[in-house]
Amino acid sequence: MRYEAPQSVDTAVALLAEAAGSAHVLAGGTDLLVRLRSGHIEPELVVDIKRIEGMRAIVEEDGGWRIGAGVPSAELGEHAGVRGAWPGVVEAAGLIGSTQIQGRATLAGNLCNASPAADSVPAMVAAGATARIAGPGGTRDVAVEDIPTGPGRTSLRPGEFVASIYLPAPAPRSGDAYLRFIPRTEMDIAVVGCGVALTLDEGGTCIAARVSLGAVAAKVLLVGKAAAALVGTAVDDTALAALSAACSEACSPIDDKRGTVAFRTHVAGVLAERAARIALSRAKG
Amino acid sequence: MSQIHVTTKINGDETEFLCEPEDTLLDVLRDRLGLTGAKEGCGTGDCGACSVTVDDRLVCSCLMLGAEAEGREIATIEGMADGEVLHPLQRKFIEHAALQCGICTPGILVAAKSLLENNPDPSEEEARYWLAGNLCRCTGYDKIIRAVMDAAAEMRGEIANDPDDSLRRAS
Ligand SMILES: Cc1cc2nc3c(=O)[nH]c(=O)nc-3n(C[C@H](O)[C@H](O)[C@H](O)COP(=O)(O)OP(=O)(O)OC[C@H]3O[C@@H](n4cnc5c(N)ncnc54)[C@H](O)[C@@H]3O)c2cc1C
Ligand code: FES
Ligand code: FES
Numbered sequence: 001m002r003y004e005a006p007q008s009v010d011t012a013v014a015l016l017a018e019a020a021g022s023a024h025v026l027a028g029g030t031d032l033l034v035r036l037r038s039g040h041i042e043p044e045l046v047v048d049i050k051r052i053e054g055m056r057a058i059v060e061e062d063g064g065w066r067i068g069a070g071v072p073s074a075e076l077g078e079h080a081g082v083r084g085a086w087p088g089v090v091e092a093a094g095l096i097g098s099t100q101i102q103g104r105a106t107l108a109g110n111l112c113n114a115s116p117a118a119d120s121v122p123a124m125v126a127a128g129a130t131a132r133i134a135g136p137g138g139t140r141d142v143a144v145e146d147i148p149t150g151p152g153r154t155s156l157r158p159g160e161f162v163a164s165i166y167l168p169a170p171a172p173r174s175g176d177a178y179l180r181f182i183p184r185t186e187m188d189i190a191v192v193g194c195g196v197a198l199t200l201d202e203g204g205t206c207i208a209a210r211v212s213l214g215a216v217a218a219k220v221l222l223v224g225k226a227a228a229a230l231v232g233t234a235v236d237d238t239a240l241a242a243l244s245a246a247c248s249e250a251c252s253p254i255d256d257k258r259g260t261v262a263f264r265t266h267v268a269g270v271l272a273e274r275a276a277r278i279a280l281s282r283a284k285g
Numbered sequence: 286m287s288q289i290h291v292t293t294k295i296n297g298d299e300t301e302f303l304c305e306p307e308d309t310l311l312d313v314l315r316d317r318l319g320l321t322g323a324k325e326g327c328g329t330g331d332c333g334a335c336s337v338t339v340d341d342r343l344v345c346s347c348l349m350l351g352a353e354a355e356g357r358e359i360a361t362i363e364g365m366a367d368g369e370v371l372h373p374l375q376r377k378f379i380e381h382a383a384l385q386c387g388i389c390t391p392g393i394l395v396a397a398k399s400l401l402e403n404n405p406d407p408s409e410e411e412a413r414y415w416l417a418g419n420l421c422r423c424t425g426y427d428k429i430i431r432a433v434m435d436a437a438a439e440m441r442g443e444i445a446n447d448p449d450d451s452l453r454r455a456s
Contacts, residue, residue, distance in 0.1 A: 001306045001307050002306060003289060003306035003350060003352045005352070005353075005355070026350070026353075028348075029348050029349060029350065029353075030330055030345075030348050033309065033330075033347070033348040033349070033350070034329050034330060034348065036307065037309070037328055037329070037347075038329075046306070046350075048350075048352075048353060050353075072342070074342060097330065097418065098330075098333065098417055098418020098419075099343050099396065099399075099400075099414075099415050099416075099417070099418055100330070100333055100336055100343050100344050100345045100396070100418045101330055101345070101348075101418065103339075103342040103343045103344040104342075104344050104345075104348065104349065185417075186414065186417040186418075187331070187417055187418060
C-alpha cells in the first residue's frame with residue numbers, strides 16, 4: 001500500500017485516476033481504516049485528502065455553508081453558523097459514533113461510504129445539500145441523494161472525489177430536524193433515520209418541505225409524497241398522519257437482528273411525524 | 286515497501302519516526318516509540334482504549350494512520366502527569382477506585398481531560414455522553430463518573446486541592 005497526502009485537488013485527482021481500481025480516498029478514516037485493518041480491502045493507494053487546501057474549512061457562500069471534505073463532525077458541532085442554519089444536519093452528524101469518532105468522521109465520508117444507515121445523509125438530503133465533486137473533467141455539483149447508488153456503491157466516476165458539501169441558505173421561517181431509532185442511547189447503527197426540512201409562509205402554511213429516510217431501503221430515500229402531505233397545510237395532525245403514512249409506504253427495508261420489516265416500516269412513520277414536529281417548531285422560531 | 290518518514294510532536298517533544306503506510310498511529314506509539322499507555326482494545330473504534338488527542342481533538346489512534354501524524358501535535362497518557370505530580374484526574378481515579386484491571390484507564394483519562402478542557406463544568410449527563418466511546422468491563426462506570434466530576438470540581442477550585450490528603454483518604 002502507498003500513502004499519499006497531496007496538497008492540491010489536481011494532484012489528488014491525478015493520483016486517483018492513475019491508480020483506478022484499488023485507490024481509496026482517506027478522509028476521517030473511521031470507515032476506511034476499519035475495512036483496511038480487517039482485510040476487507042487491500043488498497044494499492046490511499047489518498048489522504050485532508051492536506052488539500054480548503055478541505056478543513058467551513059466557508060459562508062451565498063448565505064449557505066460550504067463544508068470541506070476534511071471537516072470532522074465535532075468541528076461542525078462547534079460552528080455556530082452551521083448550527084444556526086441547519087441544526088438537524090449538525091445533530092445528525094453529532095450522532096455518528098462517539099466523541100472520538102466525531103473527532104475524525106466527515107460528512108463527505110459518511111456520504112461516500114454509502115451505508116444505507118448513514119446518519120448525516122437523510123439530514124443532508126432534507127436540507128437540499130449538494131456535493132461538489134472534483135474529477136478529471138473538472139468539478140460538478142450533484143444532489144446528495146444522487147451520490148449513493150446502493151450499499152457501499154456511489155455514482156462517483158474513476159478519479160473523482162467529493163471536495164465539499166454545500167448546505168444552501170435556509171429560507172425564512174424554515175426549520176429542519178433529524179431523528180434516528182437505535183435500541184440504546186449511543187454508539188449504535190440506525191434502525192431507521194429520518195430527516196425533515198420545511199418552510200412556512202407568514203400565515204404559518206407550509207410552502208416547501210423535504211423528507212428523507214435512511215436504513216429502510218438500499219439507499220437513502222427522498223420521499224416526495226411525504227413532503228407533499230405537508231405542503232399547503234398548517235402541518236396539523238391530519239397532515240402529519242398523511243406524512244407518517246407516506247413514509248411507512250415508501251419503506252422497503254431488510255429484516256435483520258436490528259429490526260424486522262414491520263418494525264422499521266412502522267418506526268419510519270413515527271419518526272417522520274416527530275421530526276416534522278421539531279422542524280415545525282424551529283420554523284416558527 | 287518503503288517506509289514513511291514522519292516528523293511530529295508528541296507530548297510537546299519533537300519526534301521523528303519511520304512507519305509502514307498501513308501502520309496505525311496506535312501501532313507507531315506502542316511498537317515503534319515505546320509509548321504503551323494507549324491500549325488496543327478492539328482496533329475498530331469501539332472501545333476508546335487507544336484514545337489520544339491530535340491537535341487537541343480527541344480521536345481513536347487505532348483509526349488513524351501513523352503517516353497522518355506528520356506536522357501534528359499528539360498528546361498521550363504519558364504526557365498527563367507533570368513528572369511525579371499526578372494530574373487531578375489521575376489522583377481522583379485513585380481516590381475513587383475508578384479502575385480495576387486498568388486497561389480502559391489511559392483512554393478514559395485522556396478522554397476525560399479533553400472533556401474538561403472543552404467543558405470545565407460538565408453535567409453528569411454530558412460527562413457520560415462524552416465518555417460513551419470508552420468502554421470499561423470492570424467498574425460499571427459509576428466510580429469513573431464520580432472521579433471525573435470530582436476532578437472537575439477541584440479543577441474549578443470548588444474543593445480543596447491537597448494531593449497528599451486525598452491520597453491518604455483513598456488508602
Ligand atoms: C465505532 C464507530 C461508530 C460509528 N457510528 C456511526 C453512526 O452512529 N452513524 C453513522 O452514520 N456512521 C457511524 N460510523 C461510521 C463512520 O464513522 C461514518 O460513516 C463517518 O462519517 C465516515 O467518515 P470518514 O471521514 O471517517 O470516512 P472514511 O473512513 O475516510 O471514508 C469512508 C469511505 O468513503 C470514501 N470517502 C471518504 N471521503 C471521501 C470523499 N471526500 N470523496 C470520495 N470518497 C470519499 C472512502 O474512500 C471510504 O470508502 C461509525 C464508525 C465507527 C468506527
Ligand atoms: S482500540 Fe481503538 S477504539 Fe478500541
Ligand atoms: S478497569 Fe478494567 S476495563 Fe475498565
